Amino acid sequence: MTEQNKFKYLWPTLFGSFYNSDHSKIKKELIKYFEKYKKNNPIGNKSGENYKLYESKYDLHLQKNETLDNLFKNFMSKSFFATAKEANKDYLNLFGKPEIGVTFVDSWFVHYEKGGFVTPHAHGQCSWCCVYYVQIGEDGSITNGGTYFQKPTPSRGTLDFGSYYNKFLSANFNPEEGRMYIWPSHLMHGSYPYDGKEDRIIISANVQVFIMENGKPIKSI
Template sequence: MNTSPVQMLWPTPILVRRFEEAAAVNPELLRLFYRELGAQGLQGTVYSSSDDILVRYNHPALQALFGFISDAVFEIARTLNGAIWQQAGVKNLRMEIVGAWFQIQNRYGFHDIHNHGNCSWSGVYYLQLDPVQQRRQHPVLGALNGITRFYAQHLNLLGGAHMDMGNAYLQQSTFDVTPEEGVLVVFPSWLLHKAMPYDGERDRVIISFNAQVHGEQGDKAFEYGFH
């Protein structure tokens, strides 16, 4: 039981997990995605597929990866909502992937600040990129080479906010995830984030997705009313 009078409200959860089958699954997915890139005949710093790869590709490697992703989404969603689900009597929850796509990035390609709509959880899985120490030695990008940066909810308030030692904690307005092959990051879909510029010997290849979680009787947990 929390006896502190201070309530820590509205957390921003981020889950980071490593996929144990990455060594077998990643090469299969890379072959699949580079085949599509070659068929498109496109050149540039960033290639983004359409968001229907689970519809277009009935591939065992994709099925294995998204089984792992499903477990991770339920883990983070249960951590935040478990008590509410129990109180509301929610049963037989199911996850629905409403969009999944891959992106190939290099030569200072990046994905600017954005968030995701029409879902509760989003994620990025790192298929391929140069090792961490190699990326950090880049003469221009340094330690920021290819990282994923998340932005705090209060970021837009910092410009006009008074800062003193009483609210010094607000100065940390970003959180950086250092990508590694085989690592999955799941985060709330509303959270602003950016794929920082990347330049390396190997392309930075990722899979992104948007997910919804629904109850058997729909998404209404409680009766509407005013208190």
């Protein structure tokens, strides 16, 4: 018997888009905490890809703040878990019904000033990354401080219909308060310059997602 014709996508790029319906309840508390953090750490982090913005240290998940803890442990962890599960759905049966744990490697907040932006870069030591919009200001249009991703595949060699799916060089995502986007760590990304009266504030995080065995993460699969 001959095999039926089939299609299969190889090396797809998965994005997750999640909305925190409790955001309006925690927004003020988060901003208040970040203001306090900035007063205690006025220098912040100086990454080469950043311009006109304040970036915190990368250990936000280790700070003792109840609102942040809840956001990381509940909304963010669940969103990362769902994304990792979807990306690996073809492989889940290799592991039975595994217990899965999300570990935050880095997390930080960014406070963009007028004209602030981030040039293209990728994150290391993690499998998934995110941006969570805390405050976007009046203008949430895509190119006003929005997040963009660069195409990870090589350029098209022709301009035919057959390669049309490979045409677009970047993808833009709408900033929205309470929205979190998740992407695989290898993707190059950045943010358009932000222009607004109210500063733009976001949280970012890098995670690894482990299968747990007897309460311990299996670190190498």
